[in-house]
Amino acid sequence: MNVCCGNVDIAALIDTGSSINIMSAPLYKSLPRHVKSDISRFTEPIKLANGQLIFVEGTSSVTIQTNQGLHEVKVYILSTTSHPLILGMEYLKSSNITLKFSEFNTNSKYHHVKCNKRLCIQPNSEIFVRANVPKHLSVGLQGICTNNVFSLGKGLLLAKALVTVSIDKTIPLKIMNPTNTTISVSKGSILANFQILNADFSVITEDIKCPPVVQNVQIGSTHPIISTSKNNEFRDETKTVFLSNFSIPEPLNPEQTTQLTDCLYENKDIFVTKENPDLGFSTYVQHKINLKPDVLKLGPKKCSFAQSSCIFLGHSISKEGVSPPPDRVQAIQEYPPPKNIKELRRLIGMLNWFRKFIPNFSAKISPLTRLLKKGQFFVWNVEQQSSFNDLKYALLNSKILAFPNYDLTFRLAVDTSSRGIGYMLYQMHPNVNGEEQPRVIRFGSKSLSRWQQSYGPTKLELLGMVVSILDCADYLRGNKFVVECDHQALRPIFQKQFKGAIYERWMAILQQFNFDLQYKPAEQMQVADALSRCTRKMMNPSSVRMKTIHSFLMSQNELVKSNCRPVEI
Numbered sequence: 001m002n003v004c005c006g007n008v009d010i011a012a013l014i015d016t017g018s019s020i021n022i023m024s025a026p027l028y029k030s031l032p033r034h035v036k037s038d039i040s041r042f043t044e045p046i047k048l049a050n051g052q053l054i055f056v057e058g059t060s061s062v063t064i065q066t067n068q069g070l071h072e073v074k075v076y077i078l079s080t081t082s083h084p085l086i087l088g089m090e091y092l093k094s095s096n097i098t099l100k101f102s103e104f105n106t107n108s109k110y111h112h113v114k115c116n117k118r119l120c121i122q123p124n125s126e127i128f129v130r131a132n133v134p135k136h137l138s139v140g141l142q143g144i145c146t147n148n149v150f151s152l153g154k155g156l157l158l159a160k161a162l163v164t165v166s167i168d169k170t171i172p173l174k175i176m177n178p179t180n181t182t183i184s185v186s187k188g189s190i191l192a193n194f195q196i197l198n199a200d201f202s203v204i205t206e207d208i209k210c211p212p213v214v215q216n217v218q219i220g221s222t223h224p225i226i227s228t229s230k231n232n233e234f235r236d237e238t239k240t241v242f243l244s245n246f247s248i249p250e251p252l253n254p255e256q257t258t259q260l261t262d263c264l265y266e267n268k269d270i271f272v273t274k275e276n277p278d279l280g281f282s283t284y285v286q287h288k289i290n291l292k293p294d295v296l297k298l299g300p301k302k303c304s305f306a307q308s309s310c311i312f313l314g315h316s317i318s319k320e321g322v323s324p325p326p327d328r329v330q331a332i333q334e335y336p337p338p339k340n341i342k343e344l345r346r347l348i349g350m351l352n353w354f355r356k357f358i359p360n361f362s363a364k365i366s367p368l369t370r371l372l373k374k375g376q377f378f379v380w381n382v383e384q385q386s387s388f389n390d391l392k393y394a395l396l397n398s399k400i401l402a403f404p405n406y407d408l409t410f411r412l413a414v415d416t417s418s419r420g421i422g423y424m425l426y427q428m429h430p431n432v433n434g435e436e437q438p439r440v441i442r443f444g445s446k447s448l449s450r451w452q453q454s455y456g457p458t459k460l461e462l463l464g465m466v467v468s469i470l471d472c473a474d475y476l477r478g479n480k481f482v483v484e485c486d487h488q489a490l491r492p493i494f495q496k497q498f499k500g501a502i503y504e505r506w507m508a509i510l511q512q513f514n515f516d517l518q519y520k521p522a523e524q525m526q527v528a529d530a531l532s533r534c535t536r537k538m539m540n541p542s543s544v545r546m547k548t549i550h551s552f553l554m555s556q557n558e559l560v561k562s563n564c565r566p567v568e569i
Contacts, residue, residue: 002138003085004065006032010085011138011165012064017049017501018088023075025057027084027139030167037061039077046076049505054078084140084167089501110193111137113145113171119185121156126176131191133169141165143196145173150190155179158192322403337388341378344371351391358394362420362445365391402439405429410441410481412472413520416464418453421446423468425475444471461487466506469513480514486522493517 003012008031028036039058047053057077064071073091113131121127142165147158159174173192177183185191252260304310309318316323338344348368355361367387371378404410408427415422422445428436446467448460455463465483469476493510 005062006035009138011140012085012087013083015086015088017505018086019090020088021073021075021091022081022086023077024081024084025077025079026167028077035063110195112190113192113194115185115187115189115191118187121177121183123177123180123182129173130170131173133165133171133194135169137165139165139167143194145192145194148190148193154183156183359443360445362447402441404441404475410476412468413484414464414468416460420448421464421467425472458489461485461490462506466509476513482518483515484518484520486520488519491517491519
């Protein structure tokens with residue numbers, strides 16, 4: 001909502017979940033004296049929505065002007081805030097404010113962002129600067145910065161980002177010079193286009209295409225990263241530039257052209273060509289051929305090209321997907337039970353590394369993490385040993401996580417119990433016979449806090465939906481997907497009027513995504529249901545049949561019920 005404090009125009013944020021009004025300290029200091037009172041000290045901390053306690057610099061009364069007249073507002077002043085001015089329910093109720101969301105549309109035209117000082121951008125480098133926006137834009141206004149024709153003509157690239165107008169009417173910009181020459185920008189030149197954020201924006205994702213082969217390259221020696229000469233500080237930096245695509249940085253004489261031709265012919269297997277498109281996925285390597293004496297050197301023992309799989313950052317990478325490395329799994333299989341708290345912390349840290357491969361991880365590891373509570377004695381009994389064996393078995397028999405295919409529809413199966421939240425993100429991939437089979441992208445589970453366990457069924461299911469969608473936001477944002485749940489009360493989710501600030505915040509989060517809600521009976525939600533509750537005591541790790549996973553992954557139409565034997569102690 002646009003408000004005015006003296007001669008300062010502000011785009012105030014209306015937060016119906018906040019009971020107080022909050023103003024940033026820089027904004028308070030920039031206001032004229034006649035619209036604000038002196039700061040009154042406030043020693044008690046205030047509690048945020050996430051339970052965090054923060055201390056304020058004080059309180060003050062500020063006069064603001066809206067379309068409905070002048071209002072005197074009591075604000076709490078914080079040193080750092082997410083927005084310059086946040087108006088809560090206290091102001092809305094006391095001033096009898098009426099919000100008409102149909103009138104909140106903004107013009108989507110571009111505003112020019114101009115340089116406030118002369119810039120000199122070195123070749124193959126990037127800088128952060130603050131640039132001026134038009135004076136009529138309100139403080140706190142958010143928008144998207146994009147490339148301008150002038151900056152593109154100069155050879156500059158701008159990082160597209162969501163920015164906020166600050167008090168001094170500037171916004172941050174990240175500018176990159178990908179050329180091999182220095183580019184100068186005079187003061188007052190146009191650097192970018194600023195478009196006010198509104199509902200007309202659409203998110204477009206780029207398809208991620210995985211190569212049929214993988215490779216791992218480690219550089220043995222290279223040019224020094226830090227410049228060695230103060231008089232010519234950029235002399236060495238230009239030598240350390242990597243190029244994602246092969247190009248010639250400078251003209252070559254006939255002798256160098258001959259050397260380059262011979263080099264490419266002798267090493268043609270590691271470059272992508274029209275005749276050989278599958279070998280040497282060079283966009284992964286991001287290398288540069290240098291004909292000068294100081295060249296990049298690769299360690300032969302630490303490099304592998306055109307392999308069916310390789311170990312990278314503790315994971316086994318192949319064209320089928322990501323899985324735990326065999327040597328690490330074998331080490332965990334032979335891992336002895338911990339004898340003290342220190343060894344237990346080491347074990348939990350190691351298992352956390354592979355939690356995305358283990359369905360129902362939070363429930364399985366709960367007996368182990370319970371021993372880390374304050375005042376709890378370390379007693380390793382049958383329950384901890386059963387959990388320890390169950391985790392090792394689940395990791396040894398874990399399914400390979402598939403890479404996402406953005407041409408197919410994402411499906412998110414969510415279920416929430418009184419003990420936790422469980423979800424599974426998957427897609428239906430066609431096989432050689434033309435039949436669709438599910439391929440899991442991600443497993444997830446989360447335990448509930450003490451106060452969350454007191455929620456009602458509908459509130460719990462809605463909480464599980466919000467948590468699971470946010471965990472998978474990197475895959476789902478910008479794509480239409482399907483959410484599967486076994487709670488029919490959530491089907492008219494956007495038509496039903498949920499009462500309370502927490503519901504409004506959750507609905508605001510869900511409205512950022514494009515999805516359809518599909519009801520499924522509990523018999524078809526076995527995986528998500530198992531992820532949300534602990535069935536550890538009724539399953540024998542040595543003879544478990546993996547009821548929840550196998551019955552779903554083999555065929556959705558062949559769901560069978562298997563009997564679980566009780567554990568004999």
